[in-house]
Amino acid sequence: MQVEDYLYQKDLYLLLMGKKPEAMNACEWAILDRKALATVRLSLTPQVAFNISKEKIIVAVMKALEKLYENPSTSNKVFLMKKLFNMRMSKNGSVVDHINNFNGVINQLEFVSINFDDKIRALLFLCSLADSWIKLVTTVSYSTISGMLTLNDVVSSVMNDKMRRKTIGDGISSSTALSVESRGHKKNDCTEPKKKKGAGGRQGVDEGANRVSSNEQTYDDLCLSVMVNDNSKVWYVDLGASIHCTPHMDCFCDYVHGDYGHVTVENGYRCSIVGKGKVEIKLLNGGTLFLKDVRDIPELQKNLISFSGLDCEGYFVAFGEK
Numbered sequence: 001m002q003v004e005d006y007l008y009q010k011d012l013y014l015l016l017m018g019k020k021p022e023a024m025n026a027c028e029w030a031i032l033d034r035k036a037l038a039t040v041r042l043s044l045t046p047q048v049a050f051n052i053s054k055e056k057i058i059v060a061v062m063k064a065l066e067k068l069y070e071n072p073s074t075s076n077k078v079f080l081m082k083k084l085f086n087m088r089m090s091k092n093g094s095v096v097d098h099i100n101n102f103n104g105v106i107n108q109l110e111f112v113s114i115n116f117d118d119k120i121r122a123l124l125f126l127c128s129l130a131d132s133w134i135k136l137v138t139t140v141s142y143s144t145i146s147g148m149l150t151l152n153d154v155v156s157s158v159m160n161d162k163m164r165r166k167t168i169g170d171g172i173s174s175s176t177a178l179s180v181e182s183r184g185h186k187k188n189d190c191t192e193p194k195k196k197k198g199a200g201g202r203q204g205v206d207e208g209a210n211r212v213s214s215n216e217q218t219y220d221d222l223c224l225s226v227m228v229n230d231n232s233k234v235w236y237v238d239l240g241a242s243i244h245c246t247p248h249m250d251c252f253c254d255y256v257h258g259d260y261g262h263v264t265v266e267n268g269y270r271c272s273i274v275g276k277g278k279v280e281i282k283l284l285n286g287g288t289l290f291l292k293d294v295r296d297i298p299e300l301q302k303n304l305i306s307f308s309g310l311d312c313e314g315y316f317v318a319f320g321e322k
Contacts, residue, residue: 132298
């Protein structure tokens with residue numbers, strides 16, 4: 001069907017009718033057919049194009065493709081069913097691409113006369129989401145009236161949540177030191193986060209809930225020197241955060257899943273903590289930094305190390321030029 005749409009887009013739809021118009025001579029018709037044939041071949045992968053290499057006219061190519069992919073054979077049905085049931089969104093994958101891939105398989109199944117109830121489609125889609133979307137899955141499960149769950153509603157919820165996550169990432173300011181720096185001060189002018197005395201005269205970082213001041217924009221000056229292969233392994237020292245946290249569950253060497261409350265970012269939004277554990281960070285100097293009680297917060301964008309947390313654990317932290 002997509003190949004057919006592609007030919008219509010290229011103004012080659014006359015060939016699909018299989019009959020030459022009276023106003024067109026045989027030579028023009030043959031050239032147009034060859035153009036359509038080349039267009040389809042170039043749009044296919046080499047593996048698929050090999051299956052139609054013997055066909056010489058576009059009508060024969062379309063029939064061959066229909067026989068391969070749209071004919072309701074048992075093997076084709078089994079292949080598509082496995083593809084749908086085993087579909088899983090990658091941890092850092094694009095949710096838009098995942099939605100398109102899911103709908104593509106659903107459409108292919110419809111071509112082979114397999115139709116799912118809309119509620120089943122919605123449930124299959126929810127099952128295919130990555131673990132970082134577990135909060136949304138739970139919310140949709142409890143907020144939907146029994147029997148009223150639809151795929152369109154679920155997709156709309158996912159897209160709305162995607163925009164909300166993007167807003168969190170784009171709208172949250174950087175850490176305290178960077179805020180001061182943006183006003184014309186140097187890093188050396190920045191002071192430690194203010195501490196308040198709690199019960200028994202012990203100092204603690206703020207007396208409110210857990211806080212994370214940086215979610216997306218953090219300059220390299222505050223980046224911890226670690227051995228990295230990708231951005232998920234980069235850790236940033238945040239002067240405004242009261243806890244160590246990461247959105248990447250694979251960073252943990254010791255992990256306990258559970259509901260550990262929430263953190264509040266600077267714009268007041270609350271992000272759920274879905275687990276905690278220990279993280280081992282390899283430093284460039286060959287040493288190792290062990291962080292305890294690191295929170296797993298899927299809605300964050302970066303790995304954050306609490307400056308005050310390091311201070312409480314007895315570490316000396318100094319910022320210098322690279």
